Amino acid sequence: MDSGIPRDMDMLSAPYLRISDLVKIYATRDGVVRALDRVSIDQPRGEFLSILGPSGCGKSTLLMIAAGLIPASGGSITIEGKPVDSPRTSIGIVFQSPVLLEWRTALGNVLLQTEARGTKREIAEQRARELLSAVGLAGFEDKFPHELSGGMRQRVSICRALIHGPDHLLMDEPFGALDSLTRDQLVLDLQQLWMRQQMTVLFITHSIAEAVFLSDRVVVMSPRPGRIDRVIQIDLPRPRTLAMRDTPEFAAYSRQIMELFLARGVLNEHAGGLAK
Numbered sequence: 001m002d003s004g005i006p007r008d009m010d011m012l013s014a015p016y017l018r019i020s021d022l023v024k025i026y027a028t029r030d031g032v033v034r035a036l037d038r039v040s041i042d043q044p045r046g047e048f049l050s051i052l053g054p055s056g057c058g059k060s061t062l063l064m065i066a067a068g069l070i071p072a073s074g075g076s077i078t079i080e081g082k083p084v085d086s087p088r089t090s091i092g093i094v095f096q097s098p099v100l101l102e103w104r105t106a107l108g109n110v111l112l113q114t115e116a117r118g119t120k121r122e123i124a125e126q127r128a129r130e131l132l133s134a135v136g137l138a139g140f141e142d143k144f145p146h147e148l149s150g151g152m153r154q155r156v157s158i159c160r161a162l163i164h165g166p167d168h169l170l171m172d173e174p175f176g177a178l179d180s181l182t183r184d185q186l187v188l189d190l191q192q193l194w195m196r197q198q199m200t201v202l203f204i205t206h207s208i209a210e211a212v213f214l215s216d217r218v219v220v221m222s223p224r225p226g227r228i229d230r231v232i233q234i235d236l237p238r239p240r241t242l243a244m245r246d247t248p249e250f251a252a253y254s255r256q257i258m259e260l261f262l263a264r265g266v267l268n269e270h271a272g273g274l275a276k
């Protein structure tokens with residue numbers, strides 16, 4: 001398409017991640033599932049962007065396409081102007097389940113990728129120890145996964161994702177399986193890591209509070225087929241504190257999203273009609 005802007009200017013102003021009219025259709029035995037329907041998102045470098053939506057709206061699909069792990073059915077996705085058409089190596093990924101190797105220590109799990117990539121052991125180990133310490137795991141380097149709590153295991157998997165200094169951190173409901181206190185702590189730790197390391201983060205969640213707390217912008221998705229319902233800019237100062245969750249400003253953002261979910265039937269205040 002000719003926008004009238006010279007091509008190199010186009011490249012300069014291009015965002016880090018550009019998703020345009022992305023469509024994903026899965027073929028199943030029961031027919032086709034349209035998981036994503038013309039999704040367009042631009043993410044500037046350094047932004048903390050959350051994708052928030054109900055179960056089944058295509059969030060994980062979007063993350064897998066952004067990681068280059070599955071192909072799109074239509075539309076385009078680029079990183080700094082280059083199409084994503086194979087698994088990206090400059091990313092870190094964290095899933096809901098930490099999937100650690102049981103026979104490796106915490107340190108050994110964090111170092112896994114650096115061994116595969118041939119990074120010098122001393123440099124990698126120093127960085128791994130720094131990361132583990134940054135998430136409160138100093139002294140736990142030599143513990144095996146079965147000796148760690150769920151929250152600690154997820155911390156190890158975050159360190160593993162960050163060990164090679166990725167440009168882009170992709171997280172798919174990373175705190176979904178944790179108790180609320182551990183979750184609060186990890187949300188704080190993640191904000192700290194992000195502020196220190198100038199990463200670009202794509203964070204997937206179905207928690208309104210988590211999205212508002214962490215994000216520069218929240219992309220709210222509608223139920224299947226996944227479309228973007230609204231993009232909300234979160235203008236709260238950083239670093240955000242747990243006490244901020246009780247402020248009227250924070251509550252107003254949460255309410256705005258909750259009202260969208262009520263309007264779309266994602267939440268229903270009269271569920272089941274039991275009160276009648």
Ligand SMILES: Nc1ncnc2c1ncn2[C@@H]1O[C@H](COP(=O)(O)OP(=O)(O)O)[C@@H](O)[C@H]1O
Pocket residue numbers: 026027028033034035053054055056057058059060061062224
């Ligand atoms: N590999 C697959 N094959 C067929 N259907 C799939 C596959 N992966 C996901 N889906 C379907 O696509 C839709 C979106 O799934 P997903 O991206 O996992 O949503 P979310 O992460 O928001 O819960 C769901 O209806 C799901 O059942």
Ligand SMILES: [Mg+2]
Pocket residue numbers: 059060061172
């Ligand atoms: Mg998912």
